[in-house]
Amino acid sequence: MKTKSVKGTRDYLPAEAELREYMQRTIVEIYRENGFSRIMTPAVEDAENLDKSDGGDNLNLIFKILKRGDKLTKALESGAELCDMGLRYDLTLPLTRYFAANRQSLPYPFKAIQTDKVYRAENPQKGRLREFMQCDIDVIGDAEPECEIELIAVTAKALMALDIGAFTVRVNDRAVLNGMLSALGFAEEQFSSVCVSFDKLDKIGAEGVAAELLEKGYDKAAVDKLSDLMKQLPLTLEKVTEIVGEEVTLRLSGIISESQKIAAGKYGVEFDISLVRGQGYYTGTVFEVRSENFGSSVAGGGRYDKLIGKFIGEEIPACGFSIGFERIFSILSEQQRAASSRKKIAIFYEDNFAEVYAKAEELRADYDVAIYKKPKKLGAFLNRLQASGFAGFAYSDGNIKMFEN
Numbered sequence: 001m002k003t004k005s006v007k008g009t010r011d012y013l014p015a016e017a018e019l020r021e022y023m024q025r026t027i028v029e030i031y032r033e034n035g036f037s038r039i040m041t042p043a044v045e046d047a048e049n050l051d052k053s054d055g056g057d058n059l060n061l062i063f064k065i066l067k068r069g070d071k072l073t074k075a076l077e078s079g080a081e082l083c084d085m086g087l088r089y090d091l092t093l094p095l096t097r098y099f100a101a102n103r104q105s106l107p108y109p110f111k112a113i114q115t116d117k118v119y120r121a122e123n124p125q126k127g128r129l130r131e132f133m134q135c136d137i138d139v140i141g142d143a144e145p146e147c148e149i150e151l152i153a154v155t156a157k158a159l160m161a162l163d164i165g166a167f168t169v170r171v172n173d174r175a176v177l178n179g180m181l182s183a184l185g186f187a188e189e190q191f192s193s194v195c196v197s198f199d200k201l202d203k204i205g206a207e208g209v210a211a212e213l214l215e216k217g218y219d220k221a222a223v224d225k226l227s228d229l230m231k232q233l234p235l236t237l238e239k240v241t242e243i244v245g246e247e248v249t250l251r252l253s254g255i256i257s258e259s260q261k262i263a264a265g266k267y268g269v270e271f272d273i274s275l276v277r278g279q280g281y282y283t284g285t286v287f288e289v290r291s292e293n294f295g296s297s298v299a300g301g302g303r304y305d306k307l308i309g310k311f312i313g314e315e316i317p318a319c320g321f322s323i324g325f326e327r328i329f330s331i332l333s334e335q336q337r338a339a340s341s342r343k344k345i346a347i348f349y350e351d352n353f354a355e356v357y358a359k360a361e362e363l364r365a366d367y368d369v370a371i372y373k374k375p376k377k378l379g380a381f382l383n384r385l386q387a388s389g390f391a392g393f394a395y396s397d398g399n400i401k402m403f404e405n
Contacts, residue, residue: 089120256269
């Protein structure tokens with residue numbers, strides 16, 4: 001029997017599990033106090049739903065589940081599809097299916113919380129697991145810009161509660177980006193492919209993006225104009241407005257302006273024309289949170305107004321924001337962040353369990369207390385307790401002895 005967890009998954013020691021529980025509890029409490037409701041959906045989804053979900057590259061990373069029994073036998077004999085289910089690769093598809101199935105029982109607009117595990121057949125490496133946690137809030141049924149403003153504000157509130165340090169919310173809009181590409185001379189059917197290349201800007205630079213677009217066969221004059229703009233980055237929204245017109249940027253301008261008022265300097269909110277997310281997924285506003293201290297993205301999301309319509313044949317506006325739970329967990333773990341301000345201690349009994357239990361109850365007013373039978377090798381046991389995050393120990397008299405740091 002193997003003791004290691006399956007490749008791409010991991011076990012969590014008690015201190016790590018406590019930190020993860022604390023993070024989830026903190027995030028969910030913030031979301032709940034802002035009027036969002038938690039839902040739960042199965043980890044398993046219908047294969048057809050997964051395959052038709054516009055999940056981009058994630059569609060290549062689905063863990064598929066074989067048919068069973070007679071169904072599998074018949075599929076093997078006929079050469080039919082062998083899989084009829086798969087593990088969810090994100091929480092957005094399950095949410096849209098859930099809403100389509102339960103819309104008559106839900107308030108409208110519907111404000112949802114989801115914190116759960118998702119699964120992707122990644123090539124496991126540092127920072128990329130096959131099983132990982134996502135934390136989402138979504139608003140279904142609200143097309144107004146205030147929806148985005150609220151999602152930005154509430155997500156920022158959760159990140160501040162986790163105390164991740166300084167961060168900036170970067171915001172863009174698919175309509176603004178497409179309007180700019182059109183003004184530069186690209187055809188509408190080229191927008192998606194151009195954005196795929198443009199999204200590589202931070203990896204291959206402006207020259208690399210231009211070279212890739214020319215290799216794709218796009219008009220050199222349009223590519224040259226885009227190259228000139230890339231050299232001017234970061235572009236202000238005012239500059240982009242001069243190119244695409246005020247009617248194109250008006251909605252986005254309002255979202256950023258109102259979000260900055262709510263932020264009141266506690267975090268940044270800024271326009272970023274180079275922010276490109278989910279070409280087949282997002283239909284309007286997109287946003288991403290960048291941690292100033294750690295130089296990485298710790299949250300992202302956007303508007304996806306067409307996804308629910310795949311289930312019910314009716315376009316329903318929807319927008320969501322997802323916190324990068326695993327990235328933040330990694331950051332807080334590296335900082336050796338404690339999950340609670342309450343200290344944990346151990347209390348030992350020999351043949352007086354009821355007496356020690358009563359004493360432990362008294363101590364629990366100020367400490368988290370675990371009861372153990374006094375071991376024969378006390379020193380080794382105390383070393384393990386200290387390594388596991390215990391602050392000290394006591395005997396039946398209740399006098400606490402703190403470990404030395």
